[in-house]
Amino acid sequence: MRIAAITDVHANLPALEAVLEAIDGAGIEETWCLGDVVGYGVEPDACADLVRERCDVCLVGNHDLAVLGALNISSFSEAAAEAVEWTRGSIEERTLEFLGELEPNGERQGIGLFHASPRDPVWEYVLSGEQADRGMDANPCRIGLIGHSHVALFFSRPEGDERGEMRGGQAGDGALLDLSRGSWLVNPGSVGQPRDGDPRAAWLELDTEAETACFHRVPYEIERAAAPIAAAGLPGRLADRLYAGQ
Numbered sequence: 408m409r410i411a412a413i414t415d416v417h418a419n420l421p422a423l424e425a426v427l428e429a430i431d432g433a434g435i436e437e438t439w440c441l442g443d444v445v446g447y448g449v450e451p452d453a454c455a456d457l458v459r460e461r462c463d464v465c466l467v468g469n470h471d472l473a474v475l476g477a478l479n480i481s482s483f484s485e486a487a488a489e490a491v492e493w494t495r496g497s498i499e500e501r502t503l504e505f506l507g508e509l510e511p512n513g514e515r516q517g518i519g520l521f522h523a524s525p526r527d528p529v530w531e532y533v534l535s536g537e538q539a540d541r542g543m544d545a546n547p548c549r550i551g552l553i554g555h556s557h558v559a560l561f562f563s564r565p566e567g568d569e570r571g572e573m574r575g576g577q578a579g580d581g582a583l584l585d586l587s588r589g590s591w592l593v594n595p596g597s598v599g600q601p602r603d604g605d606p607r608a609a610w611l612e613l614d615t616e617a618e619t620a621c622f623h624r625v626p627y628e629i630e631r632a633a634a635p636i637a638a639a640g641l642p643g644r645l646a647d648r649l650y651a652g653q
Contacts, residue, residue, distance in 0.1 A: 408516060409434060410613040412595045414441035414554030416458065417470065418448030418494070419599030419649075422608035423457055425627035426598050433612060439464040441554035442511065442522035445498065446470025447490045447600055447645050449635045454599075455502040467509035468522045468555065469529050474498060475506055478529070486642040493641055516615055519548035523555040525592075532556045533592060536573035540564065543590040550591045552611070558603040559596025559611075559622050565589045577603055580624040587618040596622065599632070606652035 411430045416423050430438060440462040445451035447470070458465055472478040473491045480488045511528035513520045524531035524538070525546035533539050533553055539562035542551065549566075562575035566589050578584075584593065596609025607624035614620075633646035 408436050408615045410516070410615065411435040411438045412441065412552050412611040412613060413438065413462075413598050414522070414595055415443045415468070415557050415597035415599060416440070416445075416454050417443055417597070417599035418445045418451040418454050419608075419632045420448070420450040420453045420457075421629075421631040422599045422625075422627045423454050425625045426608045426610045427457065427461055429623065429625045430610065435612070437463040437515075439515065439520060439552070440466065441520060441552060441595070442466035442468030442509070443470045443554065444468070444506065445474050445494055445502070446487065447636075448632060449493070449497070449639045449641070451494050451497070452499045452502045455505055459505050464513060464515055464520065465509055466513060466520060466522045466528075467506055467511050471506045471509070472511075472529065475503060486644050490641055490645060493639060514548060517548055517550075518613075519546045519551035521546075521551060521553050524553055525551055533562070533594070534558070534560075536562060536575055539575060539592050540573055542592055546590070546592070549589075550586055550593070553592055553594050554597075556594060556602070557597035557600055558594060559601075559605075559609050560594045560603075561620075562592045563589050578622045579605070580607070580622060582622045584620040585618065586620055593620055596624075600649065601652040602648075604652050606650055
């Protein structure tokens with residue numbers, strides 16, 4: 408099966424549309440979303456409608472939970488908290504109902520799915536080998552997909568008698584992973600707010616028969632996402648960072 412994994416849409420409709428168009432052209436059979444459909448951007452309902460329509464699996468992320476009122480936002484940055492409050496005042500009931508039905512982790516096709524990490528599906532950022540090592544121990548599956556950090560990356564380690572040093576790093580457009588051996592945690596990168604220096608929207612292509620994963624980046628009209636953020640009166644940083652991928 409060929410699968411598209413997306414995550415951290417963050418109410419960025421132009422980015423989501425561009426990614427879905429690329430997915431349509433790639434012969435994908437299923438699409439999985441790892442959460443944070445809303446937050447930061449200003450088109451939460453349109454993005455949630457598309458995710459609900461197009462994705463076979465969707466998780467709930469910390470920003471989704473915050474908008475639902477299920478998570479305290481005291482630890483959020485000031486800009487993130489403002490975006491949550493704006494979204495709470497703007498979002499449609501149908502979107503709240505959709506988000507309220509989701510879980511932060513799951514499993515499909517023998518692959519563990521987590522918004523953040525296997526140890527803490529809501530909050531933990533997996534950015535180091537040590538975190539990934541512990542996450543792999545907590546994952547009941549050999550392969551796990553994670554989001555939350557907005558960075559396209561991977562971690563792997565050998566298993567059994569070959570178990571040894573953790574390998575990992577950021578992954579650029581077109582990077583191909585052989586997932587046939589060892590344990591893996593793979594982050595597709597963010598659709599709506601990349602933070603790895605590449606402003607293009609990110610998604611991951613999985614081939615379960617070949618046991619491979621390929622990272623993809625898609626250009627989109629950033630101005631179409633940034634201008635409405637500014638027009639809504641949200642902090643300028645939320646719009647500016649889209650151009651830099653940071």
